[in-house]
Amino acid sequence: MEARISVTTTADPDRFAQLVGRHQAMVFSMALAHLRNRAIAEDVAQEVFMELYRRLATLESDAHVINWLRRVTAHRLIDQAREWKRKPQASLELVKEPAAPARTGDLLLNEQLQQLVGTLPEHSRMIVILRFQEDLELAEIAEVLDLPVGTVKSRLQRALVLLKDKLARRGVEMSL
DSSP, X not given: OOOOOOOOXXXXXXXXXXXXXXXXXXXXXXXXXXXXXXXXXXXXXXXXXXXXXXXXXXXXXXXXXXXXXXXXXXXXXXXXXXXXXXXXXSOOOOOOSOSSOOOSSXXXXXHHHHHHHTTSOHHHHHHHIIIIISOOOHHHHHHHHTOOHHHHHHHHHHHHHHHHHHHHHTTOOXXX
């Protein structure tokens, strides 16, 4: 006689599928902008959505889901970057494909900015991505990263000054 093991979950598969369809671009875009490696960004996004499935019953509204996704994605990306520092990868695939809709302007400057943002420390890089790619306000970023608003402000300011200095060294003047 066969023993049957049933796994029960309170997650609604239809709701989960709708949420993945609605938010996968945001999660992947954040991951790609932060990691600049398509394969690892896909892995991180998949991990985030697996965790979403496990936690779906505890998330009450669409706003709660978005906030939760941003928070979990940001923390997973920071953890991934720390892991890379401990275990350097043999090669990184630089992806030139934009994660967000292309903005008009100097394409060379945009590419230089993407490269320079990639050189920022993990927390500062994530703050810049959340502010300028995800268009979050400072209070929202503070909530996502579990940081005081003042810390977010100071890290963002330092990151912008650093980016401006690096651009100036490359002969590009920019006002912030």
